[in-house]
Amino acid sequence: MGWYQALYEGNGRGEAPGPRPRGLKLLAHILRWHWWTLVKTNILFCLFCLPVVTIPAALKAMTRVCVLLLRGEVLDLWPDWWSGFRRDFLRTTGAGALTALALAAMGSGVGFYGRGMAENGLLAAPALVLAAAMAVVFMSLFSLFPLLEFSELKLWEAVRSALLLVLVRLPQNIAALAFLAALTAAYLFAYPYSTFVLMAIAFALFWLTACFAAWPGLEKHVFHISEEETDE
Numbered sequence: 001m002g003w004y005q006a007l008y009e010g011n012g013r014g015e016a017p018g019p020r021p022r023g024l025k026l027l028a029h030i031l032r033w034h035w036w037t038l039v040k041t042n043i044l045f046c047l048f049c050l051p052v053v054t055i056p057a058a059l060k061a062m063t064r065v066c067v068l069l070l071r072g073e074v075l076d077l078w079p080d081w082w083s084g085f086r087r088d089f090l091r092t093t094g095a096g097a098l099t100a101l102a103l104a105a106m107g108s109g110v111g112f113y114g115r116g117m118a119e120n121g122l123l124a125a126p127a128l129v130l131a132a133a134m135a136v137v138f139m140s141l142f143s144l145f146p147l148l149e150f151s152e153l154k155l156w157e158a159v160r161s162a163l164l165l166v167l168v169r170l171p172q173n174i175a176a177l178a179f180l181a182a183l184t185a186a187y188l189f190a191y192p193y194s195t196f197v198l199m200a201i202a203f204a205l206f207w208l209t210a211c212f213a214a215w216p217g218l219e220k221h222v223f224h225i226s227e228e229e230t231d232e
Contacts, residue, residue, distance in 0.1 A: 020072050027212055030069050035201070037077060041065045042204035044081055054085075056096025056145075061085035062204060063145040066211040084149055091155055092148055099137065099144075106134045139166045139173040142214040151222060161222060169217040176213040180206050 021029050031038070041062055048058035064084030068075045113127035144162035147153055153161065166173055183206055187194045219225040 026070065027209065030208065031205075034069055037065070037069065037075065038204040038208065039201050040077055041081070042199070042201050044077075045203050046199055048085065053093065056092045057085045057089050059096070059141075059207070060088075060092050060145050060149050062207050063211060064149050066204070066208045067146055067150065067215060069208065070212055070215055088148065092145075095144065095148060095155055095159070099141065102137055103134055106130045106137070110134065135177065136163065136166050139177055142173060142176060142210040143169075143218060146211060146214060146218055147222065150218075153222075165214065165217045165221065168221060169213065172213040172217070176210045179209050 020026060045058050045062050048061070049055045061081045061084035064080055065075065065077065068080060109130040110127050113123040113130070116123045117127065140159070140162040142162075143165040144158060147158040147162060148155075151158065183202060187198055187202065190197075
């Protein structure tokens with residue numbers, strides 16, 4: 001099927017008629033039928049991140065787009081993006097700032113203990129603990145931003161739920177984190193030629209994968225949506 005048909009034809013969601021695939025096939029399905037939406041989402045994300053302070057709100061807006069794509073719901077890109085960006089802007093910005101501070105503090109600790117490991121091997125223990133804590137906090141973002149967008153939980157409740165879901169969905173979260181590491185390595189290996197890909201689709205592709213890893217756990221443990229309801 002040609003690119004024109006993939007963009008403009010389908011069942012009203014820009015897709016071919018019939019049941020949607022499950023599992024990893026769903027990601028391939030979205031890439032086939034919604035690649036242009038992902039490109040536009042990536043461009044919006046890059047533009048809205050320029051003021052820096054708006055990065056958390058831009059990430060929440062991208063979360064809304066990615067989850068709607070995963071659920072196969074009707075998506076009107078700009079209205080949905082703007083809705084996700086402006087809703088609870090201060091709460092989202094606060095959550096992003098606190099997370100950034102926590103990651104920066106733990107990263108500084110890893111660097112501090114890492115520099116001392118040459119003289120004292122025992123310092124490897126706190127460095128590893130802090131590195132693991134950084135990974136857990138980062139993976140919690142995969143669930144935190146969908147919770148900020150789609151739930152009415154208070155901020156501390158959303159943070160607690162996101163941290164618990166890291167453990168509940170640990171293999172899926174680790175897989176998403178590994179995918180980010182692979183994307184980063186590919187970007188560095190191909191730099192500066194990879195800059196175009198980064199600006200075109202890389203952020204949206206990674207965050208789609210992160211939401212794919214987190215959303216089933218959110219449906220089951222937070223929103224209590226059954227598989228039958230999802231199929232409907």
